[in-house]
Amino acid sequence: MSDPVRDVRPLLRTGAVLGEGPDATVPEHYGAPLREQRHLLEGTSVVDLGQLELLEVRGTDARSWMTTVTTQVLADTPVGSSASLAVLSPQGRVEHMASAVVVDEDALLLVLDAGARAGLRRYLEMMRFAARVELTDRDDLRVLGALAPADSVLPQLGLPAPVAVWSEPWPQLAPGGIAYGPDPEDPVGAVLSVFEGAALTQLPWRSEHLAGMSSWEALRIADHRARSAREVDERSIPHELDLLRTTVHTAKGCYRGQETVAKVLNLGQPPRRLVMLHLDGSQDVPATPGGEVRLEGSEGKVVGTITSAALHADLGPIALAVVRRAVPLDAALSVQVLLGGADGESASMWIDASQEPIVVPRDHGARPATAKL
Known part of the structure; x- marks a missing residue:
């Protein structure tokens, strides 16, 4: 905390x-x-x-x-x-x-x-x-x-x-x-x-x-x-x-958590990935941290969460989100925008979002064929 x-x-x-x-x-x-x-x-x-x-x-x-x-x-x-x-x-x-x-x-x-x-x-x-x-x-x-x-x-x-x-x-x-x-x-x-x-x-x-x-x-x-x-x-x-890229030195000596860093780097893929979202600005409603990210509209599967959002002078409304690794890099997404209700209860609407990849699946090269028993 x-x-x-x-x-x-x-x-x-x-x-x-x-x-x-x-x-x-x-x-x-x-x-x-x-x-x-x-x-x-x-x-x-x-x-x-x-x-x-x-x-x-x-x-x-x-x-x-x-x-x-x-x-x-x-x-x-x-x-x-x-x-x-x-x-x-x-x-x-x-x-x-x-x-x-x-x-x-x-x-x-x-x-x-x-x-x-x-x-x-x-x-x-x-x-x-x-x-x-x-x-x-x-x-x-x-x-x-x-x-x-x-x-x-x-x-x-x-x-x-x-x-x-x-x-x-x-x-x-x-x-x-x-x-x-x-x-x-x-x-x-x-x-x-x-x-x-x-x-x-x-x-x-x-x-x-x-x-x-x-x-x-x-x-x-x-x-x-x-x-x-x-x-x-x-x-x-x-x-x-x-x-x-800049925060973790992958060639230094031992440090706490190094085993996970090396294992995912050399053999695996991270379970989630950071992505930048370009949001539909026609609704003139800002996104906020905590909003859900879904595949294809409000009825789609929840695949992530908005972590940061802002209005950029050139790019318009943008956001960072952490989404599941399995989300296709070209998938169309929808973002939940929280609204204040007239009676004090929260409400929400959904706006379209396109992805700009930040973290992408890492190619570890061809894997050896599994031996037949």
Whole structure:
């Protein structure tokens, strides 16, 4: 279970409409979501990601120890380098995800989704044993998101030098990475800039400086990137979400859950797969996480669930969903959209959706013929 979301005040309150769920403490938009998304794409605005939590891992053994307890290789990586990592269960299911930056020779800074830090910290404390490391919650820091380092996006604002900057060349493979599907079309990537929080709150923010979370989520969905707070559930294994691309190093030494990763990679197929959906926008009704995905209309078989949804400035209404592996890649789907009833009871309608594959069946080559007895 996730821990309660921290009380974070938005950098700008004027015109701010707060989000929901894990993003309830930051603005979903400031009154013009599509215009804000354009500014973000043009590299003239940033996103307030104050809901994200930061954990510092410091000590002589910080990088070597994190290499042993996560899915990523961090030992001997250069200062300033970035990586994505995960912690898996013994059965190979995703328990924690984080973005990591090497801030100096003896320290890593982990950026986690809202409510995720406490659980990861508990696990790391259990695994510390004799390792020379210290774990510190860094609530003095705050994250801004953009398509480039925030201080270069808004040079006129007078942002201080960032404490750390995380980025990776998505969708290119990280060292030890393997793609489970095609690259997204026209990916834009993401850059997280970490600042001293007190310094950010003192700046003269205006609405043209900021885009809301609806813009950030639209670009993330179009980039085919899974998010811990949205796409991961108690059944998720990395292959289903294309996490082997950058988050799981498939050639490193032993780590918890490695047997499942190797077995599915080399011999099997993940039971589910992440897919991006292009939704019929003629009904002008937004999809929401939790809606059912069915084959061929409301009477069809339930084959998955919407995990994220947004309105993209160019692509229109889009969503991420986790569906069963057996769903054909070209199958026509219908998505459940939840409506509020006049009497307070929930109602729903169904809209058409087409697939853009993210995870596809892996070809393991020809299998040997079964011997006849």
